Amino acid sequence: MNKPRINMYAGIHKALRNFMSDTQARLSRTDAADNDDLQGALAQVRELLSMMRKHLQHEHDFVHPAMNARRRGSAQVAEGDHDHHDWAIDKLLALCDHCASAIGAARFQHLDHLHLQLSVFVGENLVHMNLEETEHNAVLWACYSDEELHAIHERILAVIPPEEMQATMRWMIPALNPAERAGMLLGMRAGMPPPVFEGVLAMARSLISERDAAKLDAALAAPPALAA
Structure with a gap:
């Protein structure tokens, strides 16, 4: 493929x-x-x-x-x-x-x-x-x-x-499917200081359902090869 x-x-x-x-x-x-x-x-x-x-x-x-x-x-x-x-x-x-x-x-x-x-x-x-x-x-x-x-x-x-990016994330995060959302957050985690990423992750969790939040947490916790 x-x-x-x-x-x-x-x-x-x-x-x-x-x-x-x-x-x-x-x-x-x-x-x-x-x-x-x-x-x-x-x-x-x-x-x-x-x-x-x-x-x-x-x-x-x-x-x-x-x-x-x-x-x-x-x-x-x-x-x-x-x-x-x-x-x-x-x-x-x-x-x-x-x-x-x-x-x-x-x-x-x-x-x-x-x-x-x-x-x-x-x-x-x-x-x-x-x-x-x-x-x-x-x-x-x-x-x-x-x-x-x-x-x-x-x-x-x-x-x-930053303020424009935050406004965009407010509408983008809930609009993505789980794989897209995880890929975006994994990329952010790789390029952000941990405290900044934790703030982004908290915002993401607040915008999606519990089911989608669990999928996101699983993707973030997976080893790199599996997360990809």
Whole structure:
């Protein structure tokens, strides 16, 4: 059986899908008459849009140049999508502001409109991420070795500040399957001081079920050959 190629999109896209679906569901059940409920939901929408914009920037700065360097124009479609997504984020942020400041019946109308527009945004991003995980990965795997892809991924991680990484882990850890989760935590353990890793591990355990936590603990306790 061939070893799977490095997929830079897999983990972060699972995190974003998880965050988008949770936010869309939360917004759909938000009570416009309950100010605390509304403001909490709007805060989550804004947090999601901030993470989405940062993700677009990381791909623009690192992944697309790598693709275009070895296959000219291979990222062109995605770059156009990113321009549209950037515009859509601005639009959604403006809708959040309108919803937050509206009163009476207008608040319900703005909330309904925001929910519908966020649904469109989520749908467009799901299609876009499929493009990246199929067509983009085909280009990256044809043009780069796994060692080179790992280096590109490490350059992305190096520019992500701790607070952004922590926010991403909040949505990524529960979205991964047990093998993916264990592999990520094993990699973190190898590169972190023990006290820092224990904090990450505690956060991971708090985000998953007892059953998944037991699987994670077993993988972390296994000898290296078995854990792999």
